[in-house]
Amino acid sequence: MTEGAINERVARAIILCMITFKNVTKEYPPKTHALAGVSFRIEAGEFVSITGQSGSGKSTIAKLIFAEEKLTSGHIHIGDWDISNVRHSDIPILRRQIGVVFQDFKLLPKKTAFENVAFALEVAGESNKRIREVVPHVLKIVGLGEKGGRYPRQLSGGEQQRVSIARALVHRPKIIVADEPTGNLDAITAREIIELFTRINDFGTTIVLVTHDRDIVNGLHRRVITLRDGKVASDAEKGKYLLA
């Protein structure tokens, strides 16, 4: 099967973009349980915050969704696609369907904002013509329409995170997973980034926000899954940040 056909198959499989965790366990040798029997379901178009103290397993959930880690037992479905034992060759295809945003931005320092965003399309083999069309549009969405030619060092932390979000958006993913995206930002910039995520969510993209920032979680008034010692401690619609 060609990569294009596989992409199409995967796109169809995750069109509903529900994320389902069924009794997921993740162990790190020798005996560290990052997750222990975690189950939840995130519906298409939801905005879900996953919170908990350091070491509670929230980042592990993000890593399992975009297959940076392999689970020890249980099942994870993205739409109809069981990614529990995703083949190595299918991982790139999965990652092109899920936008990922990190605390440390993970931008290439020697590429401009435009080139960093374009890079995500280049690795997927998109044509230059399409890249020239799509990238400026996405940069405009994140409010960096005029700063595409700047290098990461010439941008503020908030702007760098916007570039990172633009890169995550450029594939038009159904799901965005953001792992502590405001961890390196001041409160005002953090709020702006979260507003950007809510706007993206308004267009129907599922957002999984991994954070330990109480103000952000409480300000969102969206679903909150709280983890404690690798287990789901609470799962509340319009939840609040719970004290450990």
Place this chain on the structure above:
Amino acid sequence: MMRNFWLSFVTVSVFVLTLVTINSVIILNVLANASVKSVEGRVQVTVYFTSDSSEGTVKNVQGYLLGLSQVKEVSYVKAEEALATFQIIHQNDPVILAALDEVNGNPFGQALKIRAYNASDFPFILEALETPEYKPFIKEKNYDNYESALKVLSDFSEKVRLGFLILALFFGFIAVLIVFNTIRVAIYVHREEIGIMKLVGANDWFVRGPFLCESIFYALIATGIMAGIIAATLSFANPYIVAFFQGVDVDLVAYYSANAVPLFGAQFGILAFLGLGTTAFAMRRYLRV
């Protein structure tokens, strides 16, 4: 590549050194073959006939020998010519000339000088003269023995060739180690970029491709440099080499010009094979995609 300039420089340098030794073997081969051919070309057997043999008999033997596929040339030497040649050769040796004077008449009979296409065919040719029909007329068969000279030449060139081949293998091994290290460092230096490539959905070949291209690029650059070195060296040294091997047909410039594509193509192929193999191994070891 430019980000690891010195590593790349060392890699290309060792590749070039490997090619220098390989080309030394090639040049040595060409010179040795030309020398051996030249010496072989001088090998001849002289068959002396008894004084009572008629010219017709000798001409018959000449025709018989020319009928053998191994024989290149048979020249007839009259008894008088043989004597005259002997006298010219030894004109400065009064002892031999005095001895010749003491012999009454011409001690030389008619003779045939035989050249073969291949020096190794002489035993067969000499055996062919052992027929009852011609044997009684043959006084002596004189094999101008160049065999020992050929053997010395062949042995010497073989040893030097072997020495250079061992050196080429040594440099090849060093090249493998350096390429391995270069790729390892390149993977380390680019680890962040590689990580980001993977996160945004790059497939294996997108990540591995540049490293493989890099090793091919090194091979290409080294082959280009080697071609330049050969061109410069031979354009300077060829007249001296031709003069040194006087009478031997050695024109290295013509040889390299005629065989440039297969020679440098093969050298590029060897380096690319070494580079790709080592890069693949280094990536397998250090690159987790």
